[in-house]
Amino acid sequence: MRRAVAHYTYHTSIPNGASLSRSIFRCAEFVHRSRSSFFPLFVVHPSRRVHFRNSQQLTATPVCAQSTTATTMSSSKVIIVTGASRGIGLAIAQHLLKESHKVVLAARSKDQLEALKAAHPGQVEYIAGDLGDLKTIPKIAEAAVKTFGKIDGIVINHGVLEPVTRLADSSIEEWKKAYDINVFSGLALVQASLQELRKSQGCVLWVSSGAATGAYAAWGAYGTSKAAMNHLSAHLAVEEPDITSIAISPGRVDTAMQKVIRDAGGGHMAEKDHSSFVSAFDKGELFKPEQPGNIMARFVVNPEHNLSGKFIKWQAGELSAYQDA
Known part of the structure; x- marks a missing residue:
């Protein structure tokens, strides 16, 4: 699982046209799934509203509460x-x-x-x-x-x-x-x-x-x-x-x-x-x-x-x- 370590405005493209923007990389792991592939994404603040340009399936798994990870990130x-x-x-x-x-x-x-x-x-x-x-x-x-x-x-x-x-x-x-x-x-x-x-x-x-x-x-x-x-x-x-x-x-x-x-x-x-x-x-x-x-x-x-x-x-x-x- 690749983890982002910055909190700046961020924009990246992933396969099938999905796009993630403006995320605070903090306490939950988002995994993007498509029909034919599995793409790990980023550590994202659990309250962040995530918008995709097309209808991809997205699942979120919490990985921490008040995180010590947040300090590191x-x-x-x-x-x-x-x-x-x-x-x-x-x-x-x-x-x-x-x-x-x-x-x-x-x-x-x-x-x-x-x-x-x-x-x-x-x-x-x-x-x-x-x-x-x-x-x-x-x-x-x-x-x-x-x-x-x-x-x-x-x-x-x-x-x-x-x-x-x-x-x-x-x-x-x-x-x-x-x-x-x-x-x-x-x-x-x-x-x-x-x-x-x-x-x-x-x-x-x-x-x-x-x-x-x-x-x-x-x-x-x-x-x-x-x-x-x-x-x-x-x-x-x-x-x-x-x-x-x-x-x-x-x-x-x-x-x-x-x-x-x-x-x-x-x-x-x-x-x-x-x-x-x-x-x-x-x-x-x-x-x-x-x-x-x-x-x-x-x-x-x-x-x-x-x-x-x-x-x-x-x-x-x-x-x-x-x-x-």
């Missing part, structure tokens, strides 16, 4: 992760490192990034700085190419909730700062990385929020900036068809941002909304960062291209192949 991926010093970004970085990938990390705080680099020699490069300063952004892509020679994916995870104030009480300057961090820095990073992403036919994963589609009082800057992020992801998918671009909502996760909601939201948010966040924390109902983080880490190295342009929750059925066993 997508080894040495180079992934940029922003907001990587804590929370979801840190969880994503740790999972990628555990799976032997290389990462370029970006965040304001240096200490955690330096600790990761020391703990994983040869796997980590980082840029510490203000991601709201657009002069910082090109340095991240440059570091990836200089250190590891390529860029296979980006996780745009950094963001701020502030200002937590109602429209009547917030300033345009506060909104501009929020948009610089939540929207324009992500766009700038994609632009700086685009040439390499085209080469690798890579993935951009935007860590979004339910606030992109559901309005909360005093979250105007955050919610609208996340909606803008989602639309950026969709536009990237349309304009760059060889790159997978997806926005994923992590839900309510036990991170520093949740503390900001609890501490600063009272008196600004609607009381019932603020109380629901406080209650979720008190009852231990918040997700752990690694729950959505692990799924996002798996997706960015082995993206399902059919999901490009979509905004979905991390628990969605479309991501079932990436869930923890």
